[in-house]
Amino acid sequence: MPSAAESPRMAGTAAVILAAGASARLGRPKQLLPFGDGVLLDAVLATARRCGFAQTVLALGGSAAEVLRAVDTTGCEVALNPDYGEGCSSSIAAAMAVLRPGTEAVVLLLGDQPGVRAESVAPLLRALARADGPGAAVCRYDDGVGHPLAFGRPLLPDLASLHGDKAVWKLLEQRADDVVEVPTPGSIPLDVDTEEDYRRVLAELQGAG
Template sequence: MTVAILILAAGSSTRMGIPKQLLPYREHTLLSYTVEVAVASVCHPIIVVLGAYAEQIQPEISQYPIQIVENYRWNEGMSSSIQVGIQALDTVAEKPEAVVITLCDQPFISTQLVNQLVETYFTTGKPIIASKYAGNLGVPALFSSSFFPNLMNLNGAEGAKKVIKNYKHQVFSIPFSEGTVDIDTPAEYKQLQNLVENC
């Protein structure tokens, strides 16, 4: 029984002004760090969805054992990237039982957290395992394949959080307090750099 992981990295980083996927972080880039976390986890296959800067980003991650898919509709919002990713899972030989959905701009994601989502899924039997931070439930989150149709039906800017919210009685959560940190603006990136330097 396999659990896939879907890394969403198709956005245009409008608030950052440059592709945040390629920002240096811990001797990697934000995206390659997230890919390394995934590669070291129990999840496979690993699907990375690129979009706005696909040509620039692809060479940065092509050496990893991952499947890169391109979302040509990235400007329609996150839902389109999730749809492209779920469709890619249809093409793999061994159909996954579940998928972990994560972003490339949560710098404190860890292999331990990803593995905990998977372990919690198998121990609780709950079809959705979400990360909890700042009183909210969000990604990284795991969805049983029974929710793939729900993920395919998302629209526009809607992300996986919409499905978590709609089916919260079927959700089990695990704490991820650092999940509040995501990198959208130059100021947030500067804060992150200061934080990492002082660790």
């Protein structure tokens, strides 16, 4: 089977990119931090485009107007979340509300995690597609479990009804028997909450170059 980066558009799959946070700890919109040839969110969107999802939904809230002015969101459906201060579950709910009928799998990507590789997505979806497939598939990196996270149709109603900031992880704990961990090379990709986090992702980018 071809890798995610080589696959045609994957029928029934949707990416939900969570980029609605207020960047309170950083003090400036982290979605718009310079990164590579663009900004942080550009890198995440590029990864999603490489995966070939049938639908990509971008959840925005804090700094939404600035992001829409600065970032090329071509190919994305934007879900505005006025309740972004209530945690990422509110952004998931806003995004799930615009999913197309017939969506069979949703992959969650973080808008501040540019180190996620497109090649990590296809194994998750293959796990969900098995005849005896689980309700969810997560990446098991060398140092723990991390994004991207994939959810099959049976768990989509649960995903849409979550509340709170860590509710996704609580759902995975509650439905542990329905979750498979997919071995994924490397360490959990860094996400950006502070200036130190930002310096680290820039250092990783320079190292990769």
